[in-house]
Amino acid sequence: MARSETAPPLAGAPASVLASPLDRYRAVRHASLALTRSLTAEDQLAQSMPDASPTKWHLAHTTWFFETFLLAPHLPGYRAFDPRFAYLFNSYYEALGPRQPRPERGLLTRPSLDDVIAYRAHVDHGVERLLAVGAADLADLLDLGLAHEEQHQELILMDILHLFAQSPLCPAYAPPRAAPAAAAVRPAGFVAFEGGLVEVGHPGPGFAFDNEGPRHKVWLEPFALADRLVSNAEWLAFMADGGYRRAELWLSEGWATAQAEGWSAPFYWRQAAPDPDPDAAGWSAMTLHGLRPIDPAAPVCHISFYEAEAYAAWAGARLPTEAEWEHAARGSRSDGAGQGSGLGFGRLEPTAAPPAAGLRQMVGDLWQWTRSAYAPYPGFRPAPGAVGEYNGKFMVGQVVLRGGACVTPPGHTRASYRNFYQPRQRWMFSGVRLARDVAPAAGASASADFQADVLAGLSKPQKAVPPKYFYDAEGSRLFEAICDLAEYYPTRAEIALLRRIAPEIAALISPGAALVEFGSGASVKTRVLLDAAPQVAVYAPIDISRAALDAAAAAIGRDYPTLAVAPLLEDFTRAISLPGAARGRPVTGFFPGSTIGNFMPDEARDFLAGAQRLLGPGARFLVGIDLVKPVAVLTAAYDDALGVTAAFNKNLLTRINRELGADFDPDAFVHRAVWNTAGSRIEMHLDSLRDQTVRVAGQSFRFDRGESLHTENSHKFTVAGFAALAKSAGWNLEQTWLSEAPAFAMVSLRA
Secondary structure (H helix, E strand, C coil): CCCCCCCCCCCCCCCCCCCCHHHHHHHHHHHHHHCCCCCCCCCCCCCCCCCCCCHHHHHHHHHHHHHHHHHHHHCCCCCCCCCCHHHHHCCCCHHHCCCCCHHHHHHCCCCCHHHHHHHHHHHHHHHHHHHHCCCHHHHHHHHHHHHHHHHHHHHHHHHHHHHHHCCCCCCCCCCCCCCCCCCCCCCCCEEEECCEEEEECCCCCCCCCHHHCCCEEEEECCEEEECCCCEHHHHHHHHHCCCCCCHHHCCHHHHHHHHHHCCCCCCCEEECCCCCCCCHHHEEEEECCEEEECCCCCECCCCCHHHHHHHHHHCCCECCCHHHHHHHHHCCCCCCCCCCCCHHHCCCCCCCCCCCCCCCCCCCECEEEEEEECCCCCCCCCCCCHHHHCCHHHCCCCEEEECCECCCCCCCCCCCCCEEECCCCCCCCEECCCEEECCCCCCCCHHHHHHHHHHHHHCCCCCECCHHHHCCHHHHHHHHHHHCCCCCHHHHHHHHHHHHHHHHHHHHCCCCCEEEEECCCCCHHHHHHHHHCCCCCEEEEEECCHHHHHHHHHHHHHHCCCCEECCEECCCCCCCCCCHHHCCCCEEEEECCCHHHHCCHHHHHHHHHHHHHHHCCCCEEEEEEEECCCHHHHHHHCCCCCCHHHHHHHHHHHHHHHHHCCCCCHHHEEEEEEEECCCCEEEEEEEECCCEEEEECCEEEEECCCCEEEEEEEECECHHHHHHHHHHCCCEEEEEEECCCCCEEEEEEEC
């Protein structure tokens, strides 16, 4: 543990007032008792679960710590208050002997609460005697004891909330406060960091726990952190989208835990009347102020690591590493002790992020899960003796949290502070901050391309965004829902056609071939081909979305164990080289879904020419194309009655907000689909409902009322017209298959 040269302020008081060790000791000890003023003796005896402890035990254990490590070895003539307390109030120090089992602390009706208060007074008197004669050489132990008691102050509040949540009376620990004024939940932005070689760990001087060092260097790839914590409103959207029912979002252990324990909402949330489409109005949560309605703008609280990971997967993001969090915190205005609100400020619940630029809610609202396992830093060595058991023995099976919470004493945390809990635990004040990679680990910088394309498109007289950016995780999910709609015929027509002609296509594919799919999607159509053509040796999906690519590759790899899967994270319009496993083989390209209809004619020609270069001489290219048909059929397919296509279109704005730090209000735009006769295409637009200015990546863009953002073209073809287009790009039309009405075609091209 680090030597305390400059102690942090305690209990909200300024350091100049609490200058002496004795003043600091008295302040911390007084703060613990102050937390119990509203509690009865019965409240302080009960233990609501094995992970929690009675308040009376916390008061006694923190006292035992000072008695055991300071007074007994260092105060001449000190007599223990009661030698039996060494068994009752030891927590986990194996070197100090046996102890009361943790799950049975609530059975300790004796000593009484009065006896525990007398025990505290006895030890306080002893510590005052020790400090009066001077104990400079014990500064480390004193600081550790004070920090240890502050940890238990937070635990007292955590454990009391859990206890009161079990009561049908829903008692309030503190008087209820007026509900906060309703605040709009604005989309979260992201703050980017360049990364590089950085230092993490406590820099000194001042107190730090031993697990905060040694300070060391860590390499960080470029990353971005969300500028605020995830809100209740956003969590409700996750729930409404089946977040607790979708196994694909969860880690395996997390899914098993959620199923075994019946998780369907955050810890302490209660719903007055079950509703399959939850909103904030139907939910309340047990808080230290009693049972209160959910505030949509406040950060979601009491979340396990497993839930945090599932939400991050759903949001198309990830959790930060602890090194990323610390590096970001040191450069933010939230860095340093005491800057968040907490016990010293009379606030016992997190509140909505204030309107401000940069990182918010870094300190003093909720502990924030990282994706980092709790492990020793390079060069860490526990202190000798029993005190060395304080942190080191727990460095396995737990996950690090950072930042401090609304129930953490001000001054207790630092940018380097490492809290840790098991991934299943939920009763602590824990929340979620998202992170993302600024650039993917392989291929071109998708993030930079996204930003460049959006800024360029918004700068045009007809504002536009390329449709390839529809497909983040949520966009991919919505498109799969579109494919199930009654109005949306292309997917059904194409799948039915593929199932009918699969044997004919399989006969064209050479043994040992590589099947290269442009855009992995859900791979439903791919499976039709793979089932019919077992001679395919390699499946190489290409996709710009890591989430879609990983999901497709994993699913195909699992269901076709003899098939080599070689995914390529890339914009398929720019790919220049096949994965190694696909090279040197006969190659069949696969581009279903009439996605080629999203390109303008010149773009389609360029894509087809690029695909020929990628697939190589002699390759075959299977392309799905939607054919011209009555306008009413086409329009309905892109403007369904349930509004799923509208949600798909608007999700593009949500993605721009999330990944480029924009402030689009999706509710200020309306989806529109229209047939363009001259261009032989359906167009999708988002029309502005008002005059407004939107900021994207630091630039401002004006939208007049009625002005549109053009998001997609879907060209419809004739077979003859597409054959001419393919010919101009170096392909020959080899064979054509047509579906029944509504007409769809699959064509085979040869280089």
